[in-house]
Structures are given as structure tokens and as C-alpha cells.
Amino acid sequence: MYSEKVELVSECFIRPSHLPEKAKKPYHLGPFDLAMLSVHYIQKGLLFKKPAVTNDQEDPVEALLQKLKKSISVTLSHFYPLAGRLATKKEESPQSYVVFIDCVNSPGARFVHAKLDLTISDILSPNYVPLVVQSFFDHDRAINHDGHKVSLLTIQVTELKDGVFIGCSLNHSVVDGTSYWHFFNTLSEVFMKDIPDEGSEISRPPIHERWFPDGYGPVFSLPFTHTDQFISRHDAPELxxxxxxxxxxxxxxxxxxxxxxxxxxxxxxxxxxxxxxxxxxxxxxxxxxxxxxxxxxxxxxxxxxxxxxxxxxxxxxxxxxxxxxxxxxxxxxxxxxxxxxxxxxxxxxxxxxxxxxxxxxxxxxxxxxxxxxxxxxxxxxxxxxxxxxxxxxxxxxxxxxxxxxxxxxxxxxxxxxxxxxxxxxxxxxxxxxxxxxxxxxxxxxxxxxxxxxxxx
Structure with a gap:
């Protein structure tokens, strides 16, 4: 018999290896970002075969974890908003309600190592995707507004008997699919090329200058006074x-x-x-x-x-x-x-x-x-x-x-x-x-x- 319960092995928070000066100012969200505050995080991941263990080699999964942590830190120095938290500034007179990213007052992105007593075949051979796959990701049922209290980004590595699943959960008010995979691709690039810390070059630097319609921005005030006016939870039926x-x-x-x-x-x-x-x-x-x-x-x-x-x-x-x-x-x-x-x-x-x-x-x-x-x-x-x-x-x-x-x-x-x-x-x-x-x-x-x- 095997267990279908994911076991948490360890967790930690990872900060950018270098925080640029501009990251010390509020990172404002645009209309397309703010409209996403009440939907879920993006959760996508990749299933790999587990590397073989050799006599003269350290545990390959442990080596993967350590290098991945370093690569996340370096990548976050380029994608620094992902290490922050959401923050809200409210004013009574004149009335304003501004949601932005605070890149300084945050423990960073979350990193999780977990284990599961299943095989790749147990995940891929059934006609329907097993429910246990949902536990390969952080922020289960979280909505983007929860990014005030939880990480905007979590990388979870779930170790199977013969496989490794690398799952990425990312706040959808901060990224869309294009930006999500831009980050993921860069993380892989940093890992594979062993790109160093300070002043390193990546092939596709992200553009953080916000797009705003002519005559607007950089600050948008939402017409609300309380989260109850624009936040709701949605549980999907059995699917x-x-x-x-x-x-x-x-x-x-x-x-x-x-x-x-x-x-x-x-x-x-x-x-x-x-x-x-x-x-x-x-x-x-x-x-x-x-x-x-x-x-x-x-x-x-x-x-x-x-x-x-x-x-x-x-x-x-x-x-x-x-x-x-x-x-x-x-x-x-x-x-x-x-x-x-x-x-x-x-x-x-x-x-x-x-x-x-x-x-x-x-x-x-x-x-x-x-x-x-x-x-x-x-x-x-x-x-x-x-x-x-x-x-x-x-x-x-x-x-x-x-x-x-x-x-x-x-x-x-x-x-x-x-x-x-x-x-x-x-x-x-x-x-x-x-x-x-x-x-x-x-x-x-x-x-x-x-x-x-x-x-x-």
C-alpha cells in the first residue's frame, strides 16, 4: 500500500541576492493587475524523472534543492516584486484605497520541500488527474488578495519514489501567463548556466516600468473602503x-x-x-x-x-x-x-x-x-x-x-x-x-x- 498524503519535509523563505534601489519604493499595480485581486494564484508545474544516485555522488535531490534555492535568490534579484507582499494604503480625506507591492517588508518567496510515496506512473497513468496533484502546490484555494499575508511566490519541490515535481504558485495580480513563464524560464536559465550573483546578465530582463493609459497612473485608487466590497471566495464543485x-x-x-x-x-x-x-x-x-x-x-x-x-x-x-x-x-x-x-x-x-x-x-x-x-x-x-x-x-x-x-x-x-x-x-x-x-x-x-x- 502507498500513502497519498504529501509529507512536508522543510520550508524556508528566500530573498533576492541583490535588491535594486528602485525596489525600495512602492511597486504600483495597473488596471489589468488590480482586476485580478479576487481570483486564484497561477499554479503550474513540471514532473521530472528523479536523477539516479551514484556511489561517488551526494544525494541528487539534496543537490537539486540547494542549487535551486541559490538560483531562486539570483532570479529574484531581477524579478524583485515576487519577493514582496501586497500592501494597502487607505486615506479618509480625500478618500483613496491603493493596493501595491511592498518589496522591502517581506520575508521573501517561500520554498517548500515535500515527499510523496507515489510513482510517476501513479500520477500519469489514471485517466483522470489524481486529486493529490493539487497538494504539489502552495496557496491552495488562496486568492490574490491573500498576498497581503502570504508569499506572492512559492516554489514547491515534491519528491516522488522515482520522480521530482517542481511546482510554482504565483500571485495572479502580479503576473499573467506570459510573465509567469518568463520568470520560470529565467529561473531555469539561471540554474542551468549557473549564473552568478551580482551584476549577472540574463537573456530576457523583465521590464518593470508599469504601463498606464495616457493621463493615468502610476497610482490607482479603488472605489472601496473594505475588502468585503470586492473580495469573494469561490469553491469549485466536484470536477x-x-x-x-x-x-x-x-x-x-x-x-x-x-x-x-x-x-x-x-x-x-x-x-x-x-x-x-x-x-x-x-x-x-x-x-x-x-x-x-x-x-x-x-x-x-x-x-x-x-x-x-x-x-x-x-x-x-x-x-x-x-x-x-x-x-x-x-x-x-x-x-x-x-x-x-x-x-x-x-x-x-x-x-x-x-x-x-x-x-x-x-x-x-x-x-x-x-x-x-x-x-x-x-x-x-x-x-x-x-x-x-x-x-x-x-x-x-x-x-x-x-x-x-x-x-x-x-x-x-x-x-x-x-x-x-x-x-x-x-x-x-x-x-x-x-x-x-x-x-x-x-x-x-x-x-x-x-x-x-x-x-x-
Whole structure:
């Protein structure tokens, strides 16, 4: 018999090896950051094979832990906000409510070493992702506002019988997916190149200068006087979570099908847009929604290249927004797949600088904070993360990871997270969350199975 309980071995806090002078001032959050205060942390991680022990070598896991701690400290000197804590400054007259990052008065980022009496096969062989994977991450069920009292960043190393899982939990008010993987990639770079302490160069220095709309910033005051006015907790119902693999050939065929009958030849529907349309149709079908029920396909989009002038991909912070294609369940299923794919494409194409500036302008007129329980409705789906992120390039001296997994955070019925496929080449892995009875129906849906097997 084996235990499915993760055992805490040790924990500590890690500070930056060097704190730049500018880090001693308040690090202000922008509109895209503040809107995330009531959603969960980002929790993603990589599963590796455990290095072999040799007679003349120290415990390889202990060596990994020590080098990883040093690498985190060096990396934090570049990504210094992650070593801080959230802070709030309230004023009565004139009334203001400002949330920012205090990079000085903090013990630093958290580091955890844990053990689990399971194997890689125990984690990857079941059809559904085991619940124990959620314990590979810190900040279970924490929301970003909790960053006032808990770390903004935790790296947890969970040692299995034959594997090592490196999980990263990062405050979503501080980073979006682009910045999350920017940090993770840099941590791996520092580790692999053994980049030293002071004055070290990294390949992609983060840009900490905050982006603000013209005429605004650097300080935004929220229209609240108490956390009860903008903070809520959301517990997901029981979900089944499964990872499905789409080969590069299957995705190419799906893209070709979506574009085959498009009259406007200036339009090219992407693989991701075609895949989103397929997920939307299949999940709507198994849900059995009424014909006139409004349904949506939401996509988390990186706004950096859509702003004018565009922001660098090295811009550190949140610069994302969820866009939503909508129609009725009846229209979605009465029309063909190509119709749905074109609708998704048009929704994405409309997200330009003008639309973004309108969104920001509206937010500034009436600042709001996303609420998980209200933001995601049971009649829509949400496509998150991105196969474009360099996930498998993070090796930490362990070789290529065997799998990517995520924690409890930001999951609900109809959530799809997109990862690059392990073999690369344009393949994708889809982490899909559905209510148990819907997952059973989804796994048998003919259109889904056809899309999954289009490589033949």
C-alpha cells in the first residue's frame, strides 16, 4: 500500500541576492493587475524523472534543492516584486484605497520541500488527474488578495519514489501567463548556466516600468473602503480533470477544415481558434442547453502585441483580457463547425488597440474586480494558458520534463488549459475540467473523437 498524503519535509523563505534601489519604493499595480485581486494564484508545474544516485555522488535531490534555492535568490534579484507582499494604503480625506507591492517588508518567496510515496506512473497513468496533484502546490484555494499575508511566490519541490515535481504558485495580480513563464524560464536559465550573483546578465530582463493609459497612473485608487466590497471566495464543485493529446497532424487537419469554405481568403483561422470552436460545440452539446440559451467561448488573450505601440513580451505584469464569442446554443449546433470557428476568429480579430482602450476607459470610469463565481458561467467555456509558452524548455539539470500539471486554482466546469504537447512540433495537450456526468458524455462525443483523431 502507498500513502497519498504529501509529507512536508522543510520550508524556508528566500530573498533576492541583490535588491535594486528602485525596489525600495512602492511597486504600483495597473488596471489589468488590480482586476485580478479576487481570483486564484497561477499554479503550474513540471514532473521530472528523479536523477539516479551514484556511489561517488551526494544525494541528487539534496543537490537539486540547494542549487535551486541559490538560483531562486539570483532570479529574484531581477524579478524583485515576487519577493514582496501586497500592501494597502487607505486615506479618509480625500478618500483613496491603493493596493501595491511592498518589496522591502517581506520575508521573501517561500520554498517548500515535500515527499510523496507515489510513482510517476501513479500520477500519469489514471485517466483522470489524481486529486493529490493539487497538494504539489502552495496557496491552495488562496486568492490574490491573500498576498497581503502570504508569499506572492512559492516554489514547491515534491519528491516522488522515482520522480521530482517542481511546482510554482504565483500571485495572479502580479503576473499573467506570459510573465509567469518568463520568470520560470529565467529561473531555469539561471540554474542551468549557473549564473552568478551580482551584476549577472540574463537573456530576457523583465521590464518593470508599469504601463498606464495616457493621463493615468502610476497610482490607482479603488472605489472601496473594505475588502468585503470586492473580495469573494469561490469553491469549485466536484470536477473530473483529464488531459487529452492533439497531434500536430490532427490540429493541421482541423485548421484546414475550418478554412476550407471561408469565402474571404484574407482570413486565416488559426489552429487554436479552430480547436476552441470544437471544444465549444462539443461541450455545449453534452450540456444539453436549451435552444435559446446564450452560450459563450471565452479566450484569455495576451494584449501586449495588440496595444499601439505594442508592449514588449518582457513587460512584467498582467496584460491579458478574456474575450467572448457568443451565440445561442441552438445556432451553435445548427450551424457547422466552420461557422463556429469563423465566429471565434472574428471575436479575436476585433480585440485591437481601439477595443482595448475602450475597455480600459470603461474600467477607469468604474473600476471593478473579477469574481470567479460570477465571471465564469455554466453555459460557457474558457480557453486558458497557451501552447506558445516555453514549458518543456525548463530542465533544471533533470532533462526534459515528462508532463505538465496544474493545481486547484481557477478551475471550474468548462475550463480548458492549453499546453504544448510533449513531443513538440505543434502538438498540444488540453487539460479539460468538466462535471463528472458531462465528462462521461464528452469522452464519447463523436465530433470530439473525430477531431482528436483527424491525423488519419
Amino acid at each position: 473530473k480533470e483529464r488531459v487529452f493529446h492533439f497531434s500536430a497532424a490532427a490540429l493541421a487537419r482541423l485548421k484546414a477544415k475550418a478554412n476550407a469554405n471561408c469565402i474571404d481568403k484574407s482570413i486565416t483561422i488559426s489552429s487554436l481558434q479552430a480547436l476552441s470552436a470544437l471544444m465549444w460545440r462539443c461541450m455545449t452539446r453534452v450540456r444539453g442547453l436549451p435552444h435559446d440559451q446564450i452560450t459563450g467561448c471565452k479566450l484569455a488573450m495576451n494584449n501586449r502585441p495588440r496595444l499601439h505601440p505594442p508592449l514588449s513580451q518582457n513587460y512584467f505584469g498582467n496584460c491579458i483580457q478574456a474575450v467572448r464569442a457568443t451565440t445561442t446554443a441552438g445556432n451553435l449546433l445548427a450551424n457547422d463547425f466552420e461557422w463556429a470557428a469563423l465566429l471565434v476568429h472574428k471575436t479575436v480579430a476585433a480585440q485591437d488597440d481601439k477595443a482595448l482602450n475602450k475597455f480600459i476607459s470603461d474600467w477607469l470610469q468604474k473600476p471593478s474586480v473579477y469574481q470567479l463565481g460570477q465571471f465564469f458561467d455554466p453555459c460557457s467555456i474558457m480557453m486558458g494558458s497557451s501552447p506558445r509558452f516555453d514549458m518543456y524548455g525548463n530542465e533544471f539539470g533533470l532533462g526534459k520534463a515528462v508532463a505538465i500539471r496544474s493545481g486547484y486554482a481557477n478551475k471550474f466546469d468548462g475550463k480548458v488549459s492549453l499546453y504544448p504537447g510533449h513531443e513538440g512540433g505543434g502538438s498540444m495537450d488540453l487539460e479539460i475540467c468538466l462535471l463528472p456526468h458531462l465528462m462521461t458524455a464528452f469522452e464519447c462525443d463523436e465530433e470530439f473523437l473525430d477531431g482528436l483523431n483527424l491525423s488519419g
